[in-house]
Amino acid sequence: MPQEPKKRHSKARKRTRRAAISLAxxxxxxxxxxxxxxxxHQVCKNCGFYAxxxxxxxxQVKVTKA
Ligand SMILES: [Zn+2]
Structure with missing residues (x-):
């Protein structure tokens, strides 16, 4: 038999935990x-330049007006 949680977690506890799960x-x-x-830290996908x-x-490299 698998182990079971002894007590049910409250709605607030569940919701507080899930509130921290988010994408930055x-x-x-x-x-x-x-x-x-x-x-x-990645190569530019538009022109292929890095640093x-x-x-x-x-x-294509776009010619910028200087
Ligand atoms: Zn670029």
Whole structure:
């Protein structure tokens, strides 16, 4: 026989526990090359730049007016 809980937990106890279960919103940074919102520590999916250098050949590099 499996073990069973000795006492039933109250509704408040259950609801307090479940209130803490939530997804945190992800933080986004602006790409230094194309200024699109990107995930930190990841290659920009729009232009393929990472830390100011082109590391992949995905996408086209948008020429920014300086
Ligand atoms: Zn970019």
């Amino acid at each position: 919103s992800i933080s986004l940074l602006k790409c230094t090359n194309c200024e699109q919102a990107t995930i930190p 100011g250098k082109k590391v992949t050949s995905i996408g």
